[in-house]
């Protein structure tokens with residue numbers, strides 16, 4: 151039995167110091183695979199704590215900018231090495247805190263290291279262009295400059311990769327940061343921040359604050375000293391971020407989810423398609439904004455595909471992600487678990503045919519966690535709620551299409567446009583798909599999830615707003631351009 155004294159209390163990091171909240175209250179982060187296990191206690195911060203964090207970032211703005219891009223890059227290299235040294239501990243914490251399996255958590259942490267090294271390299275790359283002036287005696291060039299203080303609000307589903315793909319470019323391009331992680335995964339985030347601190351991040355440059363999104367998250371997005379905000383999470387909060395940022399004319403970047411389709415044409419390699427659909431839909435328990443949630447199959451191969459899909463789903467082992475041999479962990483929280491169960495009930499009520507799963511797992515250790523059997527709905531029609539709203543759980547909606555045109559029409563019939571994939575061996579079909587699909591991430595004969603750190607990431611329609619994240623695209627968001635004209 152765990153005792154309170156065995157569980158660590160994590161502090162905020164403000165103005166180069168690990169500090170308690172003024173509230174003197176904490177919030178517990180629990181293990182969704184063993185709900186009686188507390189992974190850590192976090193500060194229940196107040197608006198006053200947030201004020202200190204923003205003031206600290208504001209104070210550090212000038213010196214961090216003046217340090218120069220190369221030195222900032224060196225610091226990121228150090229942080230990357232420290233995260234690599236602590237990879238096993240960070241990954242295990244992630245699995246305990248939000249349920250993703252340990253191999254996935256290790257993969258994500260290694261990805262965090264790679265992202266940091268990519269942006270560390272930016273320290274030595276150009277930050278402007280020389281442009282010919284119409285005046286032959288003049289020199290004209292652009293210089294990218296930091297925005298200033300950037301707020302970073304992240305979700306719980308990628309507690310290492312998402313914070314790093316926002317914090318690393320923010321820092322290397324010269325911004326100071328106030329980072330508010332999702333409460334569900336804040337212990338993992340604290341361990342990442344510890345690596346930046348050990349790497350020697352200067353005073354005030356990176357501030358870490360935990361607590362309720364509606365209190366400190368809201369105070370952060372409304373803060374007058376904020377110069378930019380990057381957010382990943384729900385559409386509801388995203389809209390609030392946009393409204394607040396637009397009212398003050400500051401830059402904002404939102405990534406808010408998807409309802410990602412996979413099209414399987416009659417000439418596709420069905421085994422490859424099944425493998426990709428299983429991975430895209432059920433890895434991370436379906437809790438990825440790039441997860442596959444609608445599978446649209448041409449009539450000729452529909453039954454064959456369905457049979458193969460059910461067979462493959464039967465082999466999935468569900469359980470505590472720390473245990474060997476487990477392929478899919480629990481939902482990350484009780485609230486996410488309840489959301490998924492609610493959507494499954496909704497699917498049944500609106501007439502979709504439940505052909506696999508659809509229930510929570512019970513008995514033994516399952517009673518201590520938030521486990522759902524991977525679920526497949528057949529006979530889903532495009533207007534159903536389960537075909538329209540983001541479920542963020544291990545649920546597939548199978549849909550039939552008479553031909554490619556109809557499949558693309560169904561695929562586009564959603565407010566989202568993050569990722570989309572097609573399985574086909576016909577070059578004409580794949581070219582048509584590339585042109586006609588409304589998605590920021592277009593994948594051919596590959597699963598819908600799968601983001602590469604060096605390429606732009608983001609979606610169309612309601613999935614994203616603002617410039618893309620990752621790769622070179624991040625520079626667009628985290629900098630502003632000065633055009634300089636020097637007359638000789």
Ligand SMILES: NC(=O)C1=CN([C@@H]2O[C@H](COP(=O)(O)OP(=O)(O)OC[C@H]3O[C@@H](n4cnc5c(N)ncnc54)[C@H](OP(=O)(O)O)[C@@H]3O)[C@@H](O)[C@H]2O)C=CC1
Pocket residue numbers: 303304305306307330331332333334361362363364365366367368369371382383384385387388390405406407408438439486489540541542
């Ligand atoms: N695009 C994606 O990758 C993600 C999409 N989602 C979608 O959102 C749904 C709900 O998930 P949920 O975790 O509740 O998402 P939220 O949007 O509520 O949370 C995301 C982040 O925003 C913070 N936050 C919450 N309220 C505010 C606010 N008013 N102002 C500023 N920040 C705030 C949260 O803090 P705190 O944790 O303290 O509440 C968290 O850090 C999921 O079912 C899924 O559909 C969720 C996560 C990721």
Ligand SMILES: O=C(O)CCC(=O)C(=O)O
Pocket residue numbers: 307308312382437438439440599600601
């Ligand atoms: O698929 C990925 O690797 C990233 C997905 C993502 O950004 C998200 O789920 O929030």
